[in-house]
Amino acid sequence: MKNNDPHHVHTYDAQGNMTCCSLEEKIYAKAGASQLIHPEQEQHGDGDGHDHAHGSEATAWKKYLPVAASLVVLLAGVALDNYFKPGWFNSYLRLAWYMAAYLPVALPVIKEAVSALRKGAFFTEFTLMSLATLGAFYIGEYSEGVAVMIFYAIGELFQQAAVNRAKRSIKALLEVRPDTVTVLYNGLATAVDPATVQPGDLIQVKPGEKVALDGELASETASFNTAALTGESKPDTKSKGETVLAGMINLNTVADIRVTALFKDSKLSRILEMVQDATARKSQTQLFISRFAKVYTPIVVFLALGIALLPYFFVEDYVFDNWLYRALVFLVISCPCALVISIPLGYFGGIGLASRNGILFKGSNFLDVMTQVNTVVMDKTGTLTKGVFKVQKVETQGFDEEKLLHIAAALENKSTHPVAIAVVEHAGQSQQNLVVSDVEEIAGHGIKGKVNGDEVLAGNLKMMQKFGIAFPPEVAQIVETFVLVAVNGQYAGCIVISDEIKDDAMQAIAELHQMGIRTVMLSGDKSSVVQKIASALGIDSAFGDLLPEDKVEKVQALKNEGRHLAFVGDGVNDAPVVALADAGIAMGGLGSDATIETADIVIQNDQPSKIPLAVKIGKATRRIVWQNITLAMAVKVAVLVLGAGGLATLWEAVFADVGVALLAILNAVRVQRMRF
Numbered sequence: 001m002k003n004n005d006p007h008h009v010h011t012y013d014a015q016g017n018m019t020c021c022s023l024e025e026k027i028y029a030k031a032g033a034s035q036l037i038h039p040e041q042e043q044h045g046d047g048d049g050h051d052h053a054h055g056s057e058a059t060a061w062k063k064y065l066p067v068a069a070s071l072v073v074l075l076a077g078v079a080l081d082n083y084f085k086p087g088w089f090n091s092y093l094r095l096a097w098y099m100a101a102y103l104p105v106a107l108p109v110i111k112e113a114v115s116a117l118r119k120g121a122f123f124t125e126f127t128l129m130s131l132a133t134l135g136a137f138y139i140g141e142y143s144e145g146v147a148v149m150i151f152y153a154i155g156e157l158f159q160q161a162a163v164n165r166a167k168r169s170i171k172a173l174l175e176v177r178p179d180t181v182t183v184l185y186n187g188l189a190t191a192v193d194p195a196t197v198q199p200g201d202l203i204q205v206k207p208g209e210k211v212a213l214d215g216e217l218a219s220e221t222a223s224f225n226t227a228a229l230t231g232e233s234k235p236d237t238k239s240k241g242e243t244v245l246a247g248m249i250n251l252n253t254v255a256d257i258r259v260t261a262l263f264k265d266s267k268l269s270r271i272l273e274m275v276q277d278a279t280a281r282k283s284q285t286q287l288f289i290s291r292f293a294k295v296y297t298p299i300v301v302f303l304a305l306g307i308a309l310l311p312y313f314f315v316e317d318y319v320f321d322n323w324l325y326r327a328l329v330f331l332v333i334s335c336p337c338a339l340v341i342s343i344p345l346g347y348f349g350g351i352g353l354a355s356r357n358g359i360l361f362k363g364s365n366f367l368d369v370m371t372q373v374n375t376v377v378m379d380k381t382g383t384l385t386k387g388v389f390k391v392q393k394v395e396t397q398g399f400d401e402e403k404l405l406h407i408a409a410a411l412e413n414k415s416t417h418p419v420a421i422a423v424v425e426h427a428g429q430s431q432q433n434l435v436v437s438d439v440e441e442i443a444g445h446g447i448k449g450k451v452n453g454d455e456v457l458a459g460n461l462k463m464m465q466k467f468g469i470a471f472p473p474e475v476a477q478i479v480e481t482f483v484l485v486a487v488n489g490q491y492a493g494c495i496v497i498s499d500e501i502k503d504d505a506m507q508a509i510a511e512l513h514q515m516g517i518r519t520v521m522l523s524g525d526k527s528s529v530v531q532k533i534a535s536a537l538g539i540d541s542a543f544g545d546l547l548p549e550d551k552v553e554k555v556q557a558l559k560n561e562g563r564h565l566a567f568v569g570d571g572v573n574d575a576p577v578v579a580l581a582d583a584g585i586a587m588g589g590l591g592s593d594a595t596i597e598t599a600d601i602v603i604q605n606d607q608p609s610k611i612p613l614a615v616k617i618g619k620a621t622r623r624i625v626w627q628n629i630t631l632a633m634a635v636k637v638a639v640l641v642l643g644a645g646g647l648a649t650l651w652e653a654v655f656a657d658v659g660v661a662l663l664a665i666l667n668a669v670r671v672q673r674m675r676f
Contacts, residue, residue: 066104067153073101074146081143098142105146105153106133123297132331136650139321139328144650148332151658158662181212184256194263201259205250213246214266215257222255224248226605300334300640325650329643332653333636342628342664349671350621357676359614360602369583369600370618372564376512376611377555377577379569380523380530381418383587384537384608385499387570389422392480396493397472404493407451408458408485410434415447419481422497423458442466444524444547446483457486460526462545464491479528501533508608509537515615520558522551522577551577568603568611585611616676624671628664635660 077097113126129152136145181194184202194212197203202218205211211224223235226248235251238244244257246266308327312318347364354361361367381387394401409427412420414436439449445466446459457463461484464471469486475494483495512519521542523530530544543554555577558565567574567581575598578584586599587606603610639656642648648656 063157067150067157070101070105070146070150070153073097074143074150077101077146078143095137095142098137098146101146102133102137102142102149105149106130109149109152123294123301128297128301128331128334132328132650135324135328135331139324141325141650144654148650148654151654155658155661158665182206197259197263199259199261203257203259205255205257207250207252207254209250211244211246211248211250211257213257213259213263214261215244215259217242217244218256218258219253222253223251225251297334300330304328304330304334322646326643326646329648329650329653330640332650333639333643333648333657342632342661342668343625345665346621346625346628346668346671349624349668350617353621353672353674354614354617357610357613357617358604358607359610359617360604361614362600362602364621366583366600367618367621369564370566370615371622373517373566373583373615375518375520375558375563375565377520377522377558377565377567377581378539378608378611379567379574380521380525380533381499382570382606383568384505384521384533385501387418387499389418389481389497389499391422391426392496392498394493394495397491399487399492401493404485404487405495406434407454407456407487407492408483408495410436410451411439411447411449411456411458412483414439414449415441418499419483419497420447423483423495444550455488458483460484460545479532481525481529501536502606502608504607504609506537508611509539511609511612512615513538515612517612517615518563520554522546522554524548524551548574548576552580555580566601566611568608570606585614613676617674620674621671624667628667631667632660632664 077094080097081094109126110130113124113130116122116124116126129149133145133149136142136148179193180191181197182189182204183192183197184190184204189204197213203213203215217238217240220240221237222244223237224244226236226245236248243260244255246263304327307330308320308324311323312320344364347367350367351361351364354367378384394405396404405423405427409424412423415421434451435453437450439447441447442459442463444462446457446463448455448457448459448463448467450456457467457469460482461471461476463469464484464486467486467489469484469489469491471484471491475482475484478494478496481497481499483497485492485495509519519539519541521530521534521539523542523544524546525544527544530542533539534542543550546554551574555565555567559580559582564582566583566585567577568585568587569575569578570587574586578586578598583601584599585601585603587603601614603614635656639648639653643653
């Protein structure tokens, strides 16, 4: 069962803003989910033509000014207290002075507390802060009441700054889509909205411009910066007919591109949706902390009431104000904001770090899943090998070699398998004159159909055996990948094809082994090829000649052994196993749409070395999250005990609370700076 339940679903209003009703949801929203731009907002605007993101930065002084003013008035009040001693001028003037310091920072918090109360949420951080500070004013501890609220406000400002930093890498993704695109209509260049461009249109991209839509290069050659999609800054040179994706930047020559997908269906648009959805999917740790906070907060509120009132029955010289003061200290330090803010921020930072390295986690829960993985199961073609096959030789038996190749290519032209594509490319255009009908692709075997009226089979050994075709025994000894061809029930020949191992595949396997992770390769290719590649890479175990259902069976067997596994694949036939694994990983560059949609994690540049990197990022994120949990709980328990015993003041409580929150936030931000 995949570890992606329960998923937390947020709702949005007509303007695309997140609607929250609980403290935990509001804090989580501040930690990232609500602050991302939705595709509809970015494409169509909010209706008034303003950029709210930039507007909020321009008015940032409005956030800092009340805090700064309150702090100045507080320090002046403390100085007057020390000079005149408490009671300067008269008690009403002193109260008015501190109220002037209190209200600018307290009113927004009290407003939130009242709003939460109306929705039935009494036990929120806003309620705790309001009760503690108003209680301090009740017992005459004006300066301490103001200090609690000011330092709480300062903590909020630091938190917002940390969140903004955490968002930058993802906002960089959101900014890669151009607002306009140049379309060539009858040779004339016209700037239009990318959303209006249709597949088949020809767009022109100048040097330095970003590609707005997916397509095929119509120019002879062009070089692109693919960093926004893959995390790789190395230029990628494309030739005519090769795929160019939205988000790439044209480097040196004017490039004409034939559009193949609508704006909303481009790979970049899907990536942006994945990243935005990821911020709304919580890890098990976050869900635990959310549940914990909902139980913990009311408990400490009732304990505070007990500290204030119960001593009346047991203490001879009971003074209500003294015990109320202890209860207020207890309330301040009990605020769970360090936990419920820093933990989502830590996971959000992990998602940002991964996306900057070309790895898309579809939810923070999958960061946790990757820390538990002890087995990585991989497909071969397109995952560990380049999936770019080349025909090496054609062997025939009583059949003209050129005719065999053309018949096989005509049939294989109906398939999208990399082996089929290699045969078609090698044959050239001549097979296009042949009439192909009654085509049927048999998963894990090959393809059958009629070519110019002849019954043709093209596939592997199992294909020949399935239809009772006799073939030379030496064919089974060929190590490379091959396609056997039969015409009208008779074996006609063999097309030998080879693939190349990816440059970083050996590095990926070595790193996984260093982390104590077992590696397994499953492939539909012939066992001799699979074993040869597995031996070259040092893979622990490998299985070939597998049908899609055989892969499912192998993965299920590993799960039955108690293995926590990730499956990495790229083909349509990998989608069932990707869904079955604890963490399904898709190669996003060459991978099929079905596999990418099913996967929990997408590697954008198809590099196997990103697999161990995903594990490292997951472990680093989880380590920081648990450091924050341990720090926050240890300090809170210590100060709660001191406060209940009358050994801690409100000043110490607020410094402990805000200090722990700031340390936790700074520690959470640290994940974004990590290098691997």
